[in-house]
Amino acid sequence: MTATIIDGNQLAEQKRSEIKKRVDELRQRGIEPGLTVVLVGNDPASTSYVRGKEKACKAVGIRSEVLRLPKETSEEELLNHVRRCNEDPRVDGILVQLPLPDHINEQRVINSINPDKDVDGFHPISVGNLVIGNPGFLPCTPYGIMEMFRAYDISLSGRHAVVIGRSNIVGKPISLLMQREHATVTMCHSRTKHLKAFTKQADIVVAAVGRPRFVTADFVSPGSVVIDVGINRVESGKLVGDVDFEEVKEIASYITPVPKGVGPMTIAMLLHNTVWSAERKAG
Ligand code: GUN
Numbered sequence: 001m002t003a004t005i006i007d008g009n010q011l012a013e014q015k016r017s018e019i020k021k022r023v024d025e026l027r028q029r030g031i032e033p034g035l036t037v038v039l040v041g042n043d044p045a046s047t048s049y050v051r052g053k054e055k056a057c058k059a060v061g062i063r064s065e066v067l068r069l070p071k072e073t074s075e076e077e078l079l080n081h082v083r084r085c086n087e088d089p090r091v092d093g094i095l096v097q098l099p100l101p102d103h104i105n106e107q108r109v110i111n112s113i114n115p116d117k118d119v120d121g122f123h124p125i126s127v128g129n130l131v132i133g134n135p136g137f138l139p140c141t142p143y144g145i146m147e148m149f150r151a152y153d154i155s156l157s158g159r160h161a162v163v164i165g166r167s168n169i170v171g172k173p174i175s176l177l178m179q180r181e182h183a184t185v186t187m188c189h190s191r192t193k194h195l196k197a198f199t200k201q202a203d204i205v206v207a208a209v210g211r212p213r214f215v216t217a218d219f220v221s222p223g224s225v226v227i228d229v230g231i232n233r234v235e236s237g238k239l240v241g242d243v244d245f246e247e248v249k250e251i252a253s254y255i256t257p258v259p260k261g262v263g264p265m266t267i268a269m270l271l272h273n274t275v276w277s278a279e280r281k282a283g
Helices: 008-028 044-060 075-087 106-112 124-131 140-151 171-180 195-199 262-282
Strands: 034-040 063-069 093-096 160-164 184-188 204-207 225-228
Touching: 008 044, 008 140, 008 262, 034 044, 034 075, 034 262, 044 063, 044 262, 063 075, 075 093, 075 106, 093 262, 124 171, 140 171, 140 262, 160 171, 160 195, 171 184, 171 204, 184 195
Parallel strands: 034 063, 034 093, 160 184, 160 204, 204 225
Antiparallel strands: none
């Protein structure tokens, strides 16, 4: 069996065109949705992600501004920038690109973002609302994955989903979202013993490990759905996921590629959250 490849690029393109229509409607009412991205330092991966976000905003007509701050920026200075954005009525969404330099307390910065502008869905209020099943802003990567399931009619109800990785950005929120759609979810992580024994039983595997080609054919059972959240640059300079795509695609029923899989959907959902924030404010 060769898997159906879930086309994140095509799906994101579709999303962008829906979002553009909503932006046009807002603009007709004299409202310009705005996103501020804060980038501290010059980590190459973060710089490239931020450029992608800027470009995507431009394509749909969202006003975007990137605050590029030196890596020596103090926590207090960064908090002041966030406060200014919190108060700026032209800003509907604030995204502080992670990771931050070691001398800055990441959680303190996230906590300082106005929850009404938390388009990343990382603020404790957004997280808490997700946990109790009354979600506001959903974190973009897990949200994008749920949209992929929906677009490809992949049902979660009663199915066993195994998540590898327990990060705040992906592992924890995707497990909650899949539970909300009635999946039975198992969380695995770096200390899990007999990992393959879990993934072999899964109908759905979500790999958010951060290790290139970690999930090989012997991890998955025939017909399972495999979602690859990893973006790893290997020595050759090539981008690869956490899944060995060539091997696993021969076994799975559906698989996401890297690149052109989950990545573009993450950005599309950021645009969605930003427009939703502007729509909500406009009433
Ligand atoms: N770093 C890696 N992914 C993300 C993300 O989704 N949001 C932010 N703010 N930083 C990230």
